Amino acid sequence: MFKIVHAQFIAPGIKRFIIEAPRIARKQRPGQFVIVRIVDHGERIPLTIEKSNPQKGTVNIVVQSIGKTTHLLNSLDTGDSILDMVGPLGKPSQIANFGTVVAIGGGVGTAMAYPTALALKRAGNRVISIIGGRSKDLVILEKEMREVSDAVLVTTDDGSYADQGLVTDKLRQLIDSGTTINLVLAVGPIPMMRAVAEVTRRQNIRTIVSLNPIMIDGTGMCGGCRVLIDGRSEFACVDGPEFEAHRIDFDILVQRNAMYREAERRSLEDYRSEPEAKKAGTKFDDAVGCTAEVK
Amino acid sequence: MPATPTKSKNPLPNRDRLKIPRQHMPERPAGERAHQFTEVNLGYSADLARQEALRCIECAKPTCTEGCPVGVKVKEFIQLIVDGDYLGAAAKIREDNVLPAITGRVCPQEDHCEGDCLLKKKGESMGIGYLERFVADYEQEHFDAKNIIKATPTGKKVAIVGSGPSGLTAAGDLVQKGHQVHVFEALHEIGGVLVYGIPEFRLPKQIIRDQVDYMRAMGVEFETDVVVGRTVTIDELMEEEGFDAVFIGTGAGLPQFMGIPGEHLNGVYSANEFLTRINLMHAYEFPRYDEPIVDFRGKDVAVIGGGNTALDAIRSALRLGARKAYVLYRRSEAEMPARIEEVQHAKEEGIEFHVLTAPIEFLSDGKGWLHAARCQKMALGEPDASGRRRPVPITGSEYDLPLSVAVIAIGTSANPIVQSTTPGLNTNKKGYIEADPTTQKTSRSGVFAGGDIVTGSATVILAMGAGRRAAEAIHEYLTTSQW
Numbered sequence: 001m002f003k004i005v006h007a008q009f010i011a012p013g014i015k016r017f018i019i020e021a022p023r024i025a026r027k028q029r030p031g032q033f034v035i036v037r038i039v040d041h042g043e044r045i046p047l048t049i050e051k052s053n054p055q056k057g058t059v060n061i062v063v064q065s066i067g068k069t070t071h072l073l074n075s076l077d078t079g080d081s082i083l084d085m086v087g088p089l090g091k092p093s094q095i096a097n098f099g100t101v102v103a104i105g106g107g108v109g110t111a112m113a114y115p116t117a118l119a120l121k122r123a124g125n126r127v128i129s130i131i132g133g134r135s136k137d138l139v140i141l142e143k144e145m146r147e148v149s150d151a152v153l154v155t156t157d158d159g160s161y162a163d164q165g166l167v168t169d170k171l172r173q174l175i176d177s178g179t180t181i182n183l184v185l186a187v188g189p190i191p192m193m194r195a196v197a198e199v200t201r202r203q204n205i206r207t208i209v210s211l212n213p214i215m216i217d218g219t220g221m222c223g224g225c226r227v228l229i230d231g232r233s234e235f236a237c238v239d240g241p242e243f244e245a246h247r248i249d250f251d252i253l254v255q256r257n258a259m260y261r262e263a264e265r266r267s268l269e270d271y272r273s274e275p276e277a278k279k280a281g282t283k284f285d286d287a288v289g290c291t292a293e294v295k
Numbered sequence: 296m297p298a299t300p301t302k303s304k305n306p307l308p309n310r311d312r313l314k315i316p317r318q319h320m321p322e323r324p325a326g327e328r329a330h331q332f333t334e335v336n337l338g339y340s341a342d343l344a345r346q347e348a349l350r351c352i353e354c355a356k357p358t359c360t361e362g363c364p365v366g367v368k369v370k371e372f373i374q375l376i377v378d379g380d381y382l383g384a385a386a387k388i389r390e391d392n393v394l395p396a397i398t399g400r401v402c403p404q405e406d407h408c409e410g411d412c413l414l415k416k417k418g419e420s421m422g423i424g425y426l427e428r429f430v431a432d433y434e435q436e437h438f439d440a441k442n443i444i445k446a447t448p449t450g451k452k453v454a455i456v457g458s459g460p461s462g463l464t465a466a467g468d469l470v471q472k473g474h475q476v477h478v479f480e481a482l483h484e485i486g487g488v489l490v491y492g493i494p495e496f497r498l499p500k501q502i503i504r505d506q507v508d509y510m511r512a513m514g515v516e517f518e519t520d521v522v523v524g525r526t527v528t529i530d531e532l533m534e535e536e537g538f539d540a541v542f543i544g545t546g547a548g549l550p551q552f553m554g555i556p557g558e559h560l561n562g563v564y565s566a567n568e569f570l571t572r573i574n575l576m577h578a579y580e581f582p583r584y585d586e587p588i589v590d591f592r593g594k595d596v597a598v599i600g601g602g603n604t605a606l607d608a609i610r611s612a613l614r615l616g617a618r619k620a621y622v623l624y625r626r627s628e629a630e631m632p633a634r635i636e637e638v639q640h641a642k643e644e645g646i647e648f649h650v651l652t653a654p655i656e657f658l659s660d661g662k663g664w665l666h667a668a669r670c671q672k673m674a675l676g677e678p679d680a681s682g683r684r685r686p687v688p689i690t691g692s693e694y695d696l697p698l699s700v701a702v703i704a705i706g707t708s709a710n711p712i713v714q715s716t717t718p719g720l721n722t723n724k725k726g727y728i729e730a731d732p733t734t735q736k737t738s739r740s741g742v743f744a745g746g747d748i749v750t751g752s753a754t755v756i757l758a759m760g761a762g763r764r765a766a767e768a769i770h771e772y773l774t775t776s777q778w
């Protein structure tokens with residue numbers, strides 16, 4: 001059992017948990033993730049690690065209510081426990097002094113971009129961050145990103161905060177203004193990462209994205225998380241989760257992620273019709289999508 | 296060393312023993328079981344077990360024991376069954392095999408003890424697996440933790456990485472020698488491939504839980520949710536957590552794919568993923584359990600491969616409601632690596648075997664889902680490196696087989712996590728850990744390895760044999776400090 005030391009909504013439908021997990025806290029590096037199983041009949045899902053505190057033995061995860069399991073998790077509170085949490089999984093981000101790095105976070109993806117941006121800053125890079133959300137409430141970790149970035153550009157889809165537009169608009173503006181960019185890191189919804197890859201492909205800028213495909217064990221056994229990289233199967237849990245964006249077959253990724261859409265919808269509906277789901281009730285109860293650039 | 300002579304209480308002269316036919320394993324009717332995940336075999340009654348045990352001709356030099364990868368004293372435990380001392384028989388097996396209820400169900404006995412049984416030359420071999428299962432189940436029903444005698448503690452600590460058959464065997468042997476044994480498991484349940492790979496209808500999960508509980512009672516400690524290499528490294532275990540030796544039994548790795556067009560279509564599974572969803576995650580009980588699986592009802596499904604994993608997968612697909620269930624295997628039935636009993640059971644349940652057949656492309660329905668497999672017929676040519684006759688494609692033999700789901704069960708490759716995070720641990724060119732075949736010693740002092748992470752995909756009992764050899768060598772290393 002993994003105890004929740006602290007839980008708090010940081011945006012509508014997005015909750016930060018501080019969880020007691022000393023082994024994971026000690027080993028976690030930027031770019032890695034955990035897999036959790038909340039209850040006995042539950043599924044295993046991969047989740048973003050925002051940061052960890054090795055001294056206190058705690059790990060922060062940031063969770064957006066999307067399907068049944070994330071809704072269930074976000075109904076838990078300080079003092080509750082999670083049945084299983086395993087990690088840190090995946091390869092850590094490559095940290096080096098590349099020069100100028102643009103770190104892009106879309107919605108809850110910002111929580112995954114943050115630790116890598118921090119490490120890249122410490123490695124001597126000039127870090128320009130672009131963070132976006134569908135609306136003001138869904139721009140998360142702005143303060144934290146400002147602390148680790150030389151500049152932070154913010155967008156909202158609806159213009160309710162900062163500049164109206166998409167993160168890719170800001171990226172294009174940076175490129176058009178003649179800024180030399182050595183590396184782009186983008187974490188967010190697939191359509192956003194794909195759009196970023198299209199922008200940087202033309203400029204031949206090295207671009208890393210963090211993928212979150214369907215995954216079960218997360219330890220290099222089941223092969224469910226296979227992604228097509230340069231026409232070859234690679235596995236997000238052991239070869240990723242970060243990949244060179246220009247080599248990814250995004251069509252296959254999107255197609256495979258939709259494989260269980262009907263079952264996922266049914267699970268969520270069933271969950272919402274259960275009376276105990278009401279205990280999840282907070283002003284941030286409703287599921288919300290995160291920013292997505294859909295062409 | 297000659298086996299301890301035991302006086303037989305078998306009242307029958309050999310010629311009468313030879314007249315008794317091999318006792319059939321009672322099983323659920325094929326028509327009924329093909330739609331359920333409940334266990335197929337029902338187990339011997341005491342009468343059946345006695346009748347089968349009476350067949351043993353008690354060879355002076357038991358070839359069955361020689362054929363067993365863990366050296367179970369078959370003749371002696373069968374004699375104890377004849378005596379009616381079932382707990383004694385179980386204890387006799389446990390001297391060499393800490394997982395009798397599991398091997399009694401899943402071991403390919405025809406390749407080991409039963410394959411080497413002298414009775415086979417005269418007709419049918421002894422039902423050694425069935426008898427092993429009988430005494431193990433009897434022991435479980437009459438289990439009392441108080442009867443477990445614990446060895447004097449040696450003060451030495453051993454870490455076991457992975458709780459599959461090799462790890463559990465090493466753990467059981469080492470704890471009986473008085474060492475403190477701590478097993479790390481990456482998943483949330485103990486048992487490794489026994490839990491995620493082998494379906495309920497062949498090995499009920501409760502059997503594994505019972506055997507693990509027995510090991511807990513023996514003093515073995517278990518810790519789930521630890522991926523050694525990621526959560527903690529081998530070096531940290533030895534330098535910071537005080538382990539004197541480590542056994543790596545991390546098992547089969549990532550599934551292999553065929554590299555043919557269409558393999559990424561929805562509806563194409565690896566056997567590992569498909570079986571993990573069903574066995575570990577209970578997807579066949581969706582929505583009571585949250586893990587989903589493709590809806591198989593009324594669909595045509597094929598597995599590609601001819602091993603036990605392939606048969607486990609296709610028989611699971613049938614139980615999920617598949618309309619047609621095919622095995623596509625590129626060689627002939629004679630080369631199929633699966634247990635004979637599983638092939639028979641699968642046929643009885645209505646699974647169609649398309650041998651000398653291999654898919655060369657998966658075809659899409661235009662919406663990203665599998666629609667059919669383009670198959671090619673094969674002929675057998677000269678033997679290849681594996682000693683089996685090589686399948687050679689027959690040109691012009693292509694045909695399309697309509698399919699909604701395909702499960703690829705053609706083997707696995709090495710899981711890289713431990714190797715890539717343990718400096719100085721030598722691997723072969725395929726990425727498997729190099730270990731001495733008799734001591735299971737690796738290139739790192741104090742570190743041993745065995746099972747699929749050393750040999751590549753093999754069987755439960757071969758992994759257990761490796762765990763047993765490793766335990767022997769670990770014990771010697773811990774008592775002599777000589778590497």
